[in-house]
Structures are given as structure tokens and as C-alpha cells.
Amino acid sequence: MRRVLAGAAAVLAAVCGAVGPARAVGGGPEADLAYHGAASLADGRVKVRFTPGNFGPSAVPDATVRLRWSRALTDAQTLPAGCARSEPRAVLCRVGALAADAVGERIGLRVRLLGAPSEVLLQIDTVWSGGTVDRNRQNDRQRVLVLATGDDYYF
Template sequence: MRVHLVCVTVGVAALVAVGGTAPVAGAVPGPEADLAYHGSAAMVSGRVDVRFTPRNHGPAAVPDATVRLRWSEPLANRQVLPGGCARSGVRVVLCRVGALAADDVGEPVELLVRLRGVPSEVLLDIDTVWSGGAVDRNRHNDRQRVLVLDTGDAYFF
């Protein structure tokens, strides 16, 4: 135990000696921003049309952001995704949102994905996976969960 304490002390001293700072309990690692995603999703015969607009309520800008879209059903093997979007798993697509100034709206994101088969419903989860180091303490509006029925109707979030 004593050796462990000495190592921690030496590690913190070395960090400070090279111009760093020792970690402070409760310190916020980056500027605070509040990302939100609002849009709609509609499904017809296993094709899900998702459209949403990112927004940063501030107070700080977000230098770059990425949103994750997860479906409860697996996606078809072949997808044609818009620029800035990439498949990340059997049920996951990541889309780059880009930089967002404080109190600003980003470029709309629109994608059409095909599911494997033709389910009568699919659950879509949307959340931020990268915010360029900004901290979002209000995670309620950047995490969306939408039940989309195969009716062709738009379900808003």
C-alpha cells in the first residue's frame, strides 16, 4: 500500500513538473453544451426513413459531434447511406453532425435504411456518442427512443 501511495504522489508531481495539472475532484472536463435531436421516422415494408435536425442549446459551442442510430431489428447487409454516415454494426449507423455553435441549429440529417425482413414495428434509439470534448449535463434531449410502426405514418421525436 505504501508503494502505491508513493507512485501516485510521484505521478502527480511529474505531471505538474511538465506543465500539466493535477486532477481536481468534481472538475468538468470540457465546456458545457446541450445537444438535442428532433425529427421524425416512418416505416413502409422494412424501409425506415429517418429525418432529424441537431441543435445545440449551449452555452458553449460543440467543435464536432456524432450521433448513433440503433434499431431493434438488424439492418439489411447492403445500405446506401448519405455522406457523413457509416454502418457501425448489425443494427447501428453513426452519422457526423459536425460543429454546432451555441444556440444554433445544424444541418438536417436524412437517411433511408432497409431492415432485414419486414417487421411490423421497430424501436429506434438516437443518442450522442461524440461531442468533441463538450459535456452535456442534460442527456434527456439528446437521447431519443421512437417506436416506429409499419404504417407509413411519421412518428415525431
């Protein structure tokens, strides 16, 4: 377990760089990040795919998003490049740079939850935005209740 956590910490440092709050205090450039996509749950497996966007007015040099589930994840996870486990119920994924008024690369991952719950609450939010200030936090914070139907639930 210690090796897993140490490895996750190394990947986390690479994904996030010098992690700071998305809500920078003061006068950094302003950007408006948003995440839209879908999630599904079946047999304890959650599939999430979303596209980040920036409504501007400034570009974002780099960003990191956190995906947090209301249930713990199993210890063994296969995550895509740019994503790292950050706690028992959360994963961080590098969004990368986003030009103003542009969408980024689609991010997709699958995680396995402990047990086979009938539902899970997924929360997505920006944890780092490269020094830009996002005064509209409504669209970069998503919450979606995903039922174990195998159906897509959109956010």
C-alpha cells in the same frame, strides 16, 4: 463481408475521428445537444430525418450521433455522406460543428431492415461531442417506436 466491414471501419474512422464518450469527465466546456425529427416505416424500409441543435452555453466543435434499431439492417445499405454502418443494427452520422444556441444541418437517411417487421424501436444518442460536456442527456437521447404504417412518428 470482410471487405464490407473493413470499408465500414474506414468510413467510421473518418466520420468519428478519435471517438470518445459524449459524457466527458471533468471540466470541459458545457453544451446541450438535442435531436428532433421524424421516422416512418413501410415494407421493411425506415426513413429518418432529424435536425441537431445545441442549446449551449458553449459551441460544439464536432459531434457524432448513433442511430440504433431494434432489428438488424440488411447487409447492403446506401447511406448519405457522413454516415457509416457501425454494427448490425446501428449507423453513426457526423453532425459536425454546432454553434451555441443554434441548429445544425438536417440529416436524413433511409435504411432497409431484415424482413418486414410490423414495428421497430429507433434509438438516437450522441456518441461523441468534441470534448464538450452535456449534463442534460434527456434531449440528446431519443427513443421512438415506429409502426409499419408509413406514417411519420415524431421525436
